[in-house]
Amino acid sequence: MAIRIEKSFRVQQPAERVWAFLSDPRRIVTCVPGAKITEQVDEHNYKGSISVKVGPSVTDYKGEVQILRSDPQAYEIEILGKGSDVRGRGSASVKMQGKLKALDAGHTEVTSISELNIVGILAQMGARVITEVSNIMFGQFTTNLATRLAEPAGPTESAAEAETKPLDAGSLAWQAAKGVFRRES
Amino acid sequence: MTIEKTTPEVGGMGHSLKRKEDSRFIQGKGNYVDDVHLPGMVYGQMVRSPYAHARLKSIDSEKARQLPGVLAVITGEDLAKANLAWMPTLFFDKQMVLATGKVLFQSQEVAFVVAEDQYTAADAAELVEVEYEELPVLVDPHKATAADAPILRDDRDEKSNHIFHWEVGDKGATETAFQSAPVKASVHAISQRCHPAPLETCGCVADFNKATEKLTVYLTSQAPHAHRTLFALVGGIPEQNIRVVSPDIGGGFGNKVPIYPGYVCAVVASLTLGRPVKWIETRSENLQSTGFARDYHMTAEIAADQNGKVKALRVKTLADHGAFNAAAQPTKFPAGLFSVCTGSYDFRSAFCEVDGVYTNKAPGGIAYRCSFRITEAAYLIERAMDVLANQLKMDPAELRRKNYIQPGQFPYKTALGWTYDSGNYEGALNKALEMVSYAQLRKEQEEKRKKGELMGIGISSFTEAVGAGPAHTFDIAGIKMFDSAEIRVHPTGKAICRMGTKSQGQGHETTYAQIVAQELGIPASDVVVEEGDTDTAPYGLGTYASRSTPTSGAATAMAARKIRDKAKKIAAHLLECSEADLEWQNGKFLVKGAPSKSKTIQEIAFAAYTNFPAGLEAGLEAVDYYDPPNLTFPFGTYICVVDIDKGTGEIRVRRFVAVDDCGNVINPMIVQGQIHGGLTEGFAIAFMQLIDYDESGNVQGGSFMDYLIPTAVETPHWETGSTCTPSPHHPFGAKGVGESPNVGSPAAFVNAVVDALSHLGVKHIDMPIAPWKVWTILKEKGVVN
């Protein structure tokens, strides 16, 4: 199941600060509940995991994050994340292209294009639900990002305190279901 | 052959007796497989593959085994030690019971967990850790034979996704006819993958008694004897020590004909543990892994003259069988009875070819009231005839009438080799046209078109072939397709019967009793009918493909007649006359010319145990194994009227008239009920059902959230009628009927929708025809803004 998601949002932070955050997988991961980087293999490759809870069952995805391309001048980054469920429930991969644009008054516009591919039990829910769940996850991500960027503390300390509570896809799914009926443009 | 009706009290043929089996169901006292509870029973649960195509790297069941209450975790590797990791399918292929090496479709069985209770089994299944290595996926059957297609079946010698090529008919004569024909019409029609989804899912309780060495399997089986024999052959268990019991079954529709991995695992677990093992699949498992239906991609071409008289038919079909060829059909027919695709029409020549391929989808193909692929065939020819009618600007009813096989031509040998027993197609057509007030509807349609309103009328005039079948042509896994009945009359004149078929709602406990009532005059209420226990019922091939009345029904009549022959001897003894002096009337033998001298069947039954002539054995019973001389060919005409909402594309079935002819009818009320049910299934297939797979092989439509079953709200009101053209070869002139509505109706629905849009240039729309499809067409044609 291949899904393409295009998002753009604004952060009230200068572009250099946003770039420093978004070009470091260890920092990005602090904005995604249930996710963590477990190892840095080399300059471009990391190993990580994410826990997703649907109802009473928790699915643990283990995989790799790879920085395919990073251009600090143009503020462009391309990241590939791949993982499969440790118990064999399925797999997912996401290729994300991110671009920052400095705006006036120390604001930054972030645009991202993600190609998400899901195989397994979750994919049976269909593109409708997956897209809605992805939208909600993205919303949570941007909220968390704004919070983290506003924190005065150093990025590495934040990473250590990162939440490892699993991502609750059950409530996400409920929100997704509601979202299908209530369109917010 | 006309049937002389008995009194309503006796309840023979033609009477709409209320059903005997209803009493337990309306009290909630049915006995379905999941209702079976045995002492010490434990529960099994499957672990399934999330991937459509992947190497199975490892299975770690340690955490699952450690969970308190878990008794076993069985994997393919374990089964391989007993040579059971693979099992034969019903059609010259094999399928994995539990995966070894790789998995071939999403939801394929990978491991079987056994625990003390269902919830623990579910918890344990979650703890089994499986490592996979994903492989490229093949879901488009058209790409199966491409050079770069991944080869799915490592286990086959031939490294190809092509399963079979089958052809029938006269290719040369058909070619010639096409070359010279002034008119040619063609249609490419997809009979989409769907699923019968009976309300009760599949399951079993396997109970091996270590002390007696007897294995009893309570099983959702439409063919208990065949399953017993297969368990014996494949499992190496002595057949006399296996008892298969199909108790009450909550709907079959072909879904409960194959043997599923869950059954085998439950049996293995029970043999190992010496305890009863229950395995009941969930709805999602049912939709995603058990026998699907259809997935035929078909092209039909008709060659005709300028007046619409058809000359030749050419058909080419691609069949998607999923990962294993598990189609349950007679061995000589890789495409089932698809070659009845010449339908109700007099084609001088025809040629039909079918190619089957493997894909990364659930295995199967034969199910959902299909009469072994006749649903696909009838849909195709009825669509093609409408396309031809549209091309020639002829009324579709008149085009059909012009081309029907005429009553005088029966028995009629079709260009593809079938011998139709009897038919009166125009009779059914005329009745349907009258019931629906056809001429008036066409006028209304004309008026509506002028106003820009969308209304359509669809006709389907189907012939189908049921009652498989004669031993010279029909066998399933080698077992010939006869069927059987055993009748035993008690001293007090009551009777008990057992048959080799197995009802899943068709009312056999009532209808077979009515046959006995008709033949012997014993009131149906005095006749008990049992099916499904292989320890007591005579061997039969089960109930599917509308075969029960044509085979076991016939056997019942023949067994009853054997009883009547013996009864005559006893009557002659009692009345002190010769058999030649006796005649049979209304349940008794009377002396010709002296009708007051008579003995009822009840008196004769008593005498069979108390006062029988010397040299004659006691008792009054008979068994008959019936080998039908031919299939039977029920037929009918269905007419559907639809109104389409221009703004939303929503289709409303305004009327649906169904005229069926199944020869002599046993119980009109039960036949009508079957028609209602089948039409509802046809409605679902035409408008809302699809099991689809995305490019990664993820199942879409794997639960009732997405796989739609019509509710009472959208199901139309069905108007039924009948004509009666008995089968000349059947003991009481009956034909089967259960599947006719599913065979005939999808084309009626689709023809109606296409007819509603034909003035806009629409020639065909593939099923399921959901409102968005119609809306898209209306937008393209500029009807909607």
Place this chain on the structure above:
Amino acid sequence: MAKKQTVHLKVNGVQREAEIEPRLLLVHFIREQLGLTGTHVGCDTSNCGACTVVLDGKTVKSCTVFAVQTDGGELLTVEGLMKDGKLHPLQEGFKQEHGLQCGFCTPGMLMSTYALLRKNAHPTEQDIRWGISGNLCRCTGYQNIVKAVQYAAGKLAEGGPQ
């Protein structure tokens, strides 16, 4: 594993008590622990209605209720429809009008229509079709089920057992 809880409820007029896991679904409680197998499981997404029972006077899909939620309540299953050995007019109606074939959806249908007739003693055909829209049937096409309910409505109007 969560601690077991005690649940007290009246089932078909009889007071019952049991110690159960909080996650035990009502349908499993009914079928396995109470031994009342008339209520059936037909799906795993709350769509089919084969598990329909009447809880505190309202129909519920017992596959989507936890047994612990019924504490202090009153449950009516298909086994409780007969009174003094006499069939409820609905049960009679299903037999008279051939409203069942395989029988699997029948208990759920009976419970839904039982509740329907208590709310609306003179339902139209549309009322009946909407009333059973939460109950799937694969065999009958619903037409005779509608007739069965009309039969029962007629009998009840004449003054049959409620």
